[in-house]
Amino acid sequence: MKSDIDQLMQVRNIDALLVTGPGQHNPAMVYLTGIASLTQADLIKRRGEAPVLFHHSMERDEAAKSGLKTKCFDDYQPQELIKQAGGDLIEARVMRYQKMLEEMDITNGRVALYGKVDAGEAFATFDGIQKAIPALEFIGEADDSLLLQAMLTKDEDEVERIRRMGQITVEVVARTAEYLTSHAVCKDILVKKNGQPLTIGDVKSQINLWLAERGAENPEGMTFSIARDAAVPHSSGNSDDVLQLGKTIVYDIYPCEAGGGYYYDLTRTWCLGYAPDQVFALYEDVHAVFETIIAELKPGVHCPEYQKRACDLFEERGHPTVRSNPTTEVGYVHRLGHGVGLNIHERPWFGANAKEDDNVQPGSVFTIEPGLYYPDKGMGVRLEDTVWVRPDGKIEALAEYPLDLVLPVGKK
Amino acid sequence: MKSDIDQLMQVRNIDALLVTGPGQHNPAMVYLTGIASLTQADLIKRRGEAPVLFHHSMERDEAAKSGLKTKCFDDYQPQELIKQAGGDLIEARVMRYQKMLEEMDITNGRVALYGKVDAGEAFATFDGIQKAIPALEFIGEADDSLLLQAMLTKDEDEVERIRRMGQITVEVVARTAEYLTSHAVCKDILVKKNGQPLTIGDVKSQINLWLAERGAENPEGMTFSIARDAAVPHSSGNSDDVLQLGKTIVYDIYPCEAGGGYYYDLTRTWCLGYAPDQVFALYEDVHAVFETIIAELKPGVHCPEYQKRACDLFEERGHPTVRSNPTTEVGYVHRLGHGVGLNIHERPWFGANAKEDDNVQPGSVFTIEPGLYYPDKGMGVRLEDTVWVRPDGKIEALAEYPLDLVLPVGKK
Numbered sequence: 003m004k005s006d007i008d009q010l011m012q013v014r015n016i017d018a019l020l021v022t023g024p025g026q027h028n029p030a031m032v033y034l035t036g037i038a039s040l041t042q043a044d045l046i047k048r049r050g051e052a053p054v055l056f057h058h059s060m061e062r063d064e065a066a067k068s069g070l071k072t073k074c075f076d077d078y079q080p081q082e083l084i085k086q087a088g089g090d091l092i093e094a095r096v097m098r099y100q101k102m103l104e105e106m107d108i109t110n111g112r113v114a115l116y117g118k119v120d121a122g123e124a125f126a127t128f129d130g131i132q133k134a135i136p137a138l139e140f141i142g143e144a145d146d147s148l149l150l151q152a153m154l155t156k157d158e159d160e161v162e163r164i165r166r167m168g169q170i171t172v173e174v175v176a177r178t179a180e181y182l183t184s185h186a187v188c189k190d191i192l193v194k195k196n197g198q199p200l201t202i203g204d205v206k207s208q209i210n211l212w213l214a215e216r217g218a219e220n221p222e223g224m225t226f227s228i229a230r231d232a233a234v235p236h237s238s239g240n241s242d243d244v245l246q247l248g249k250t251i252v253y254d255i256y257p258c259e260a261g262g263g264y265y266y267d268l269t270r271t272w273c274l275g276y277a278p279d280q281v282f283a284l285y286e287d288v289h290a291v292f293e294t295i296i297a298e299l300k301p302g303v304h305c306p307e308y309q310k311r312a313c314d315l316f317e318e319r320g321h322p323t324v325r326s327n328p329t330t331e332v333g334y335v336h337r338l339g340h341g342v343g344l345n346i347h348e349r350p351w352f353g354a355n356a357k358e359d360d361n362v363q364p365g366s367v368f369t370i371e372p373g374l375y376y377p378d379k380g381m382g383v384r385l386e387d388t389v390w391v392r393p394d395g396k397i398e399a400l401a402e403y404p405l406d407l408v409l410p411v412g413k414k
Numbered sequence: 415m416k417s418d419i420d421q422l423m424q425v426r427n428i429d430a431l432l433v434t435g436p437g438q439h440n441p442a443m444v445y446l447t448g449i450a451s452l453t454q455a456d457l458i459k460r461r462g463e464a465p466v467l468f469h470h471s472m473e474r475d476e477a478a479k480s481g482l483k484t485k486c487f488d489d490y491q492p493q494e495l496i497k498q499a500g501g502d503l504i505e506a507r508v509m510r511y512q513k514m515l516e517e518m519d520i521t522n523g524r525v526a527l528y529g530k531v532d533a534g535e536a537f538a539t540f541d542g543i544q545k546a547i548p549a550l551e552f553i554g555e556a557d558d559s560l561l562l563q564a565m566l567t568k569d570e571d572e573v574e575r576i577r578r579m580g581q582i583t584v585e586v587v588a589r590t591a592e593y594l595t596s597h598a599v600c601k602d603i604l605v606k607k608n609g610q611p612l613t614i615g616d617v618k619s620q621i622n623l624w625l626a627e628r629g630a631e632n633p634e635g636m637t638f639s640i641a642r643d644a645a646v647p648h649s650s651g652n653s654d655d656v657l658q659l660g661k662t663i664v665y666d667i668y669p670c671e672a673g674g675g676y677y678y679d680l681t682r683t684w685c686l687g688y689a690p691d692q693v694f695a696l697y698e699d700v701h702a703v704f705e706t707i708i709a710e711l712k713p714g715v716h717c718p719e720y721q722k723r724a725c726d727l728f729e730e731r732g733h734p735t736v737r738s739n740p741t742t743e744v745g746y747v748h749r750l751g752h753g754v755g756l757n758i759h760e761r762p763w764f765g766a767n768a769k770e771d772d773n774v775q776p777g778s779v780f781t782i783e784p785g786l787y788y789p790d791k792g793m794g795v796r797l798e799d800t801v802w803v804r805p806d807g808k809i810e811a812l813a814e815y816p817l818d819l820v821l822p823v824g825k826k
Contacts, residue, residue, distance in 0.1 A: 022533050023533070026633070026634070026635060027439070027633060030532070039635050039648070039650040041634075041648070041759070058648070059741065059743065059747075060646070060647045060648040060747065060748060061648045062646070063643070063646045063648075063649045064648060064649060064650065076740070076741050079740075080766070081740060081766045084766050084767065089769075091555075091556035091557055091558055091767055092554065092555065092556050095556065114534060115532075115533045115534035115537055116532060116533060116534050117532065117533045117534075118530050118531065118532060118533075119530065119531075119533050119536075120442075120527075120528060120529065120530060120554075120559075121434050121435065121527045121528060121529045121530075121531050121536040121540070121554070122526060122527035122528050122529075122552075122553065122554030122555055122559065123554050123555070123556055124531075124533040124534075124536040124537055124554070125527055125536055125537055125540045125541070125552055125554040126552075126553070126554025126555065126556075127554070128533070128537045129537070129541065129554075140534075140537055140538075141534065141538070142504065142532075142533070142534030142535050142536070142537040142538025142539070142541075143503075143504065143534055143535070143538065144503035144504050144507065144535055144538075145503055146503055147532075147534065207629060210626045210629070210672070211623070211626045211627055213626070214622045214623045214625070214626030214627075215619075215623055215626075217619060217622070219631070219633075221438070221439055221631075221633060221674075222436075222438070222453075223438060223451050223673060231475070234472070234474070234475050235472045236451070236453070236470070236472040236473040236475075236476065237473075237475040237476060238451040238476065260622070261635060262633075328488070328491075328493060329471065329488050331471065335471075335472065336472060347453070354492075354493045354496050355496065355503055357501075
C-alpha cells in the first residue's frame with residue numbers, strides 16, 4: 003500500500019524516489035499525485051519526507067490540485083541553462099536536475115527512478131546526472147520495483163475505484179451482448195438493418211462509445227476476436243471479420259479511469275446461436291479450471307502455485323500447457339493471472355518473474371484467466387474475472403457477470 | 415520524413431536505432447511499425463537495412479500486421495535467462511538484448527534509443543548493456559532527436575491522416591457549440607432541462623463521447639476552462655464550474671487516432687451571449703496577431719522568428735510578454751506554436767530549444783496559437799489552428815472553423 007512506501011525504502015535502502023514524465027497515463031506519477039493534467043513533471047521524495055512536485059509554470063494550477071508541495075521549473079531558469087549547456091538539451095536537463103537534487107540535499111545515496119518517458123532521454127539524462135554527482139546511485143528496477151511492491155496491496159479507496167471500473171465494465175459487456183443478440187441472422191452471420199454484415203470493427207466502435215459514455219478510457223485497446231483469431235490469445239481481432247454463428251468469440255476488455263487511472267480486466271467467451279460439441283467441450287474444460295482455481299484461492303499461497311495447479315488441471319484433461327512445452331502455441335499457452343491496478347499488468351505475478359511475496363494476500367487485486375487455444379481448429383476460450391482478497395481473507399470478484407458461452411440470436 | 419531516416423543516421427553517425435515499449439501510444443514505435451496492439455516490443459534497425467520487430471509469442475499475429483521482419487522473444491528463452499541471472503530481471507533483460515544485438519551484428523558503434531518506457535528500467539537496462547558490450551555507445555537525445563528530425567516534415571499519407579483528425583476535431587467543436595447554444599439561460603448561466611446548471615464536467619463528457627463516436631481518442635485530455643481558469647493557459651478547467659455568460663471560455667482540443675496515432679490541435683475562445691468590452695478588446699488583440707502571423711508565414715523562416723514577431727505585436731498593443739519578462743504569468747506567456755504529428759508537441763520548435771532547421775518548410779505541420787491571459791481580471795483568450803506547409807510553399811489550415819468569439823444563447 004502507498005502508506006508502506008517509506009518502510010519499503012528503508013528495507014531496500016533507497017534514499018529517495020524520483021518520478022518523471024506526464025501527470026496522466028503514467029502509473030508511478032498517478033500513484034503519487036493523482037491524475038493531473040501535467041505534460042511533464044518531476045516528483046522527488048526523500049525517505050520519511052513529503053514529496054515535492056516540480057512542474058511547468060503554465061501548469062501551476064494543475065500541479066497545485068495534487069495537494070503536494072510544488073515548485074516551478076522556471077525557478078531554475080531553463081533558457082539560461084540551455085545557453086550554459088551550449089544548446090545541448092540533455093546537458094541542460096542534467097543541470098536542472100542537479101540543482102533540484104542539491105536543493106533537496108540529495109547529493110549521495112540511492113535514488114530509485116520511475117515514470118514513463120523516452121528511453122533515450124532517460125538513459126542519457128540519468129547517466130549524465132550520475133556522472134555529475136558520482137556519490138549518487140540511480141536504481142532502475144523491472145517488474146520487482148519498490149513502487150510495484152507498494153502497489154501489491156490496495157487500500158480501500160483503490161479497491162472502490164477498481165470496483166467502479168468493474169461496474170462500468172460489466173455494464174458495457176451486457177450492452178455488447180444485447181447489441182449482438184439484437185441483430186438479425188442471414189446465412190449464419192449477423193447482419194445490420196441495411197443487410198450488410200455486422201463486423202468486429204462495428205462492434206469495437208460501439209464498445210468504445212459505451213466506455214466513453216461512462217467516462218472510461220481503454221488506452222490498451224481490447225480484444226474482440228473470432229474463430230482462429232480467438233485462438234491467438236493476444237490477437238485483438240480483425241476489424242473486417244464478420245460475426246459467424248457457432249464460432250468462439252473471445253472478448254477481453256480492460257478499461258481504465260479517464261486520464262490513466264485504475265483498470266479493470268474481464269474476459270468472456272461467446273458463441274453466437276449455438277456451440278458445436280468441440281467448442282462446448284473446450285469451454286467446459288476452461289470453465290471447470292476457472293471455477294476450481296477461484297474456489298481454491300486462499301491467503302498465504304504463492305501465486306505461481308496456482309499457475310502450476312492450472313497446468314495440472316489442463317494436463318489432466320489432455321491439453322498441452324506452457325509447463326509441458328514453454329513455447330507451445332496450442333492448449334494452455336499463458337499465465338493464469340496478474341495483478342491489476344494503475345497498470346493493467348502488475349504484481350502479484352503468477353509466472354517466472356514472481357518474487358517471494360507474490361502471494362494471495364488481503365488487499366491484493368488480480369485476475370484469474372485460464373484459457374485454451376487451438377488455432378488450427380479455429381477456436382479459443384478464455385474466462386477472466388478480477389478478484390480482490392478482502393481483509394477477512396475471502397475472495398470477491400469486483401464485478402459480476404454471467405460466464406455463459408452461448409448468446410441466443412435470431413429469435414426475432 | 416520517414417524516408418530520410420537512413421540519411422539522418424549517416425549525418426549523425428548513428429549505426430542503429432533501438433525502439434522499445436508498447437505498440438500503441440508510443441510515437442517512435444508507431445512511426446516505424448504502424449499502430450500495433452503490442453504490450454511490449456523492440457524494434458532494431460541497422461543503418462541502410464530493414465528493421466526487425468521483436469515481440470512476445472502471444473502477439474505474433476499483431477506483430478506480423480506491421481509487415482516488418484519479426485522475431486519472437488521466446489527464441490531467447492526468457493525463463494532460462496532469468497534463472498541464469500539469479501532472478502535479477504534487469505540482468506535477464508540485458509542478456510536478452512545482448513543476444514538480439516549480437517545476432518544482428520551490432521556489437522560496436524552508436525545506437526540511438528527511443529520509446530516510451532519506465533525511466534528506471536530504461537536507465538538500468540541500457541547502462542547494463544553498455545557495460546556488457548563496452549564497444550557499443552547508446553545515444554539518448556531530447557527534443558532534437560533523429561526521429562523528431564525525421565518527423566519534422568510529413569509525407570502525403572501523414573498529412574491526410576492529420577487532416578482527417580482535423581475534420582473530426584471541427585465536427586466535435588461544431589457539435590459543442592450547438593450543444594451549448596441549445597441550453598436555456600437562467601440568471602446568467604446555462605441550465606439543463608431539469609433546471610440544474612450545466613457544468614464543464616457535463617460538457618467534457620459530451621466532447622469525449624463525440625470523439626469516441628468518431629473513433630478518436632484524447633489521451634492528453636483537453637482544456638475547456640472558463641473565467642480565471644481560462645486565464646491560466648494549461649488549466650484544463652474545473653468540472654464543477656458553471657457556464658456563465660460573458661466570461662471567456664478557452665476550448666483547446668487535441669485528439670488523436672485510436673491507439674495513439676496522429677494528432678490534431680485546435681483552440682477557440684468563446685463568450686456565451688455577449689462579450690464585455692474588455693474581453694472583446696483582448697480578443698481583438700489576439701485575433702489580429704493570429705491573422706498577422708498566419709499571413710506572414712513563409713518557407714525558409716526560422717520558427718522562433720515568429721515567436722519574436724508575436725512578442726513585437728503584443729508589446730505594441732501594450733501587453734507584457736515572455737520576452738519582456740520570461741516568468742510572466744500575465745499577457746502573452748507561452749510559445750507561439752509547435753509541430754504536430756504522432757506527438758502532440760514535436761518539431762518544429764518555436765522556443766529556445768529550436769535548432770537551425772526548425773524552419774517553416776514544405777511538409778511541416780504546426781500550430782499557431784497566440785494568446786493573452788489576465789488571471790486577476792478572470793479572462794484569457796487563445797486562438798489556434800494546425801497548418802500545413804504545402805509542397806508549393808503555401809500555408810493551409812488542415813481544418814476550417816470560424817474564429818468567432820460570441821456564441822449566441824437564450825434565443826429560444
